[in-house]
Each structure stands twice: as structure tokens, then as C-alpha cells.
Amino acid sequence: MASIKNIFNSRTNKDGDFFFTIRKILGFKPKDLAIYEKAFTHRSSNETNAEGEPQNYERLEFLGDAMLSAVIASHLYKKVPGGNEGYLTKMRSKVVSREHLNELGRDLNLIKHVRTTIPIQQFGGNIHGNVFEALVGAIYLDRGYAYCEKFIYKRVIKPYVDIERLEGKIISYKSLFIEWCQKNKKPFKFSVYEDTGNDALKHFAVRLILENKVVGKARATSKKKAEERAAKRAYYKLQSEIDKDFT
Structure with missing residues (x-):
């Protein structure tokens, strides 16, 4: 029992709050909390690791963008067997449009958890989508493709991907x-x-x-x-x- 007590005592209240916040957003337990902390760290914080590498969400954002595209592409490929390459590409673009990703980030209120030295109100609207992509990238690194796919289905595909509605949606x-x-x-x-x-x-x-x-x-x-x-x-x-x- 003493070892369990030490484990809980070693985690600060702040870390504990962040753990439960992330678990609620994901719908499952995170394994490596540090990855998610990076996903919510803006470059204005100027944080680096022992090797001097920047510790912010920008690289995770890149990874998350790729994972979103892959999972959405796979879903559309199966869902619309008669769709040609041009049609499927256009439909995927509508799902992962900057406007839609920003909407997803706002719905989850992700900006509330961003660590930054810049006042939140000074950020542009794209911060919401950027952090959402970073979160997807963090899930992939932490739990692998299956969990990443599960999250995208729950948060993106199931509530938002309606083929008929998307066909009539104007991106630009x-x-x-x-x-x-x-x-x-x-x-x-x-x-x-x-x-x-x-x-x-x-x-x-x-x-x-x-x-x-x-x-x-x-x-x-x-x-x-x-x-x-x-x-x-x-x-x-x-x-x-x-x-x-x-x-």
C-alpha cells in the first residue's frame, strides 16, 4: 500500500487534473501524459528538452494532420465504393478543412488547456484546429493507430461525416x-x-x-x-x- 500511496503523492494536483481532463476528452486512459502535455504547449512557452529540441505542438500537429487524412480517406473509400479519386479527394478536403477542424477544437474547448505566454484572446481562430490535430498526433504516438482511429470515428466521423450533407458543403x-x-x-x-x-x-x-x-x-x-x-x-x-x- 505504501508504494501506491507514493505513486499518488508523486503526482501534483495539476498533473492529476490534466490526466483526468485528457481521459475525459479521449474516452480512454492516456499512457504517456508527457506527449499530451506537448500537444497543448504553444511555441511561445519556449520549452525545450534535454537535447535542446523545441517542446511544443507543431510537430504533433503535422502528424495529426496525416492521421486524420488517412482515417478519413479509409472511411470514405469504404463508404462510397462508386466514388472516383477526384470525388473522394474533394470529400476528404471538406472533412479536414481548416474551418471544420477549428469547429472540432472549439467543441472540445481545447484552447482552455493550452500552455502559452500569449493571452488566449490574441490567438487567431486556427489555434483550435491546430491543437485538435496535435491531439490526434499525440494519441497515435501514445496508443497507436487503432486508438487514433477510434478517437477520429467518435469525434469526427460519427457526428459530422454525413455524405449527402458534405456533398452540398462549400469549403471556399x-x-x-x-x-x-x-x-x-x-x-x-x-x-x-x-x-x-x-x-x-x-x-x-x-x-x-x-x-x-x-x-x-x-x-x-x-x-x-x-x-x-x-x-x-x-x-x-x-x-x-x-x-x-x-x-
């Missing part, structure tokens, strides 16, 4: 709009104009011009986001025309 309104314009030989351009807003963060304002007519306007903290929002507004304005060419 900007890409769709550009494809439609090119298909119909319609001239268009995204034009950045002066933003007179008083926001604390710098914003970009964009007009989407189609055949010399403004069909969408938007502003955001990056040019890319502003263009995507402008394209989304243009899509809903011209939805009947655009959908006619893609159905």
Missing part, C-alpha cells in the same frame, strides 16, 4: 466563385479599398467586382478572410445562377 466561396467566373468567362476582381474603421486590430476591406459591378463587400483582419467573406456574400446574391452550373 472564393474558389467556387472564381471557378464559376472562369467557366462562364466572366471578368472579375477583388479590390482592396481604404478601411476607415476604428478597430484596435488592422482590418482589410474588399470589394468583389463582377463585370464592372460590385457584387460583394466585406472587411476582416486579413485580406484573405475579407475576400472569402465578400465572395460568400456574392454567392448568396447570385446563388441561383451559380448553383445552376454546379448541379
Whole structure:
């Protein structure tokens, strides 16, 4: 009994809380807690191991991205036997899109457990998806492919992968709009104009011009986001025309 008592005494309350938090998220017991601690460590912490190697989630994020793609690809291959390579690739892209991964990370409130020296509110939206990918990578290293697959089925495939819904899901309104314009030989351009807003963060304002007519306007903290929002507004304005060419 003394040895068991020593084991529990050796774990700090903080480690114990993190262990139970991770177990609840995973649905099974983690073996190597250190891997999960790395999955929740932002590079701003500047942590390194004995060899001087950075200890943050970025490498695990890379691994998790690959594991997600592999498991989702396998599921779609079995689920849609008539789907060709292009169809399956497009469907997988919809499941592992940055927008969807961010949604998964937010649903699990993963950012709450991130160790960082930067105030959480200063992070962009992609932090949620990045940590989710890192968590998947950590599961693979800790428990292997079978547990990793089990987690992805529980947290991604079962609640979110509906083939009919995914077929109608638009990943990028900007890409769709550009494809439609090119298909119909319609001239268009995204034009950045002066933003007179008083926001604390710098914003970009964009007009989407189609055949010399403004069909969408938007502003955001990056040019890319502003263009995507402008394209989304243009899509809903011209939805009947655009959908006619893609159905």
C-alpha cells in the first residue's frame, strides 16, 4: 500500500487534473501524459528538452494532420465504393478543412488547456484546429493507430461525416466563385479599398467586382478572410445562377 500511496503523492494536483481532463476528452486512459502535455504547449512557452529540441505542438500537429487524412480517406473509400479519386479527394478536403477542424477544437474547448505566454484572446481562430490535430498526433504516438482511429470515428466521423450533407458543403466561396467566373468567362476582381474603421486590430476591406459591378463587400483582419467573406456574400446574391452550373 505504501508504494501506491507514493505513486499518488508523486503526482501534483495539476498533473492529476490534466490526466483526468485528457481521459475525459479521449474516452480512454492516456499512457504517456508527457506527449499530451506537448500537444497543448504553444511555441511561445519556449520549452525545450534535454537535447535542446523545441517542446511544443507543431510537430504533433503535422502528424495529426496525416492521421486524420488517412482515417478519413479509409472511411470514405469504404463508404462510397462508386466514388472516383477526384470525388473522394474533394470529400476528404471538406472533412479536414481548416474551418471544420477549428469547429472540432472549439467543441472540445481545447484552447482552455493550452500552455502559452500569449493571452488566449490574441490567438487567431486556427489555434483550435491546430491543437485538435496535435491531439490526434499525440494519441497515435501514445496508443497507436487503432486508438487514433477510434478517437477520429467518435469525434469526427460519427457526428459530422454525413455524405449527402458534405456533398452540398462549400469549403471556399472564393474558389467556387472564381471557378464559376472562369467557366462562364466572366471578368472579375477583388479590390482592396481604404478601411476607415476604428478597430484596435488592422482590418482589410474588399470589394468583389463582377463585370464592372460590385457584387460583394466585406472587411476582416486579413485580406484573405475579407475576400472569402465578400465572395460568400456574392454567392448568396447570385446563388441561383451559380448553383445552376454546379448541379
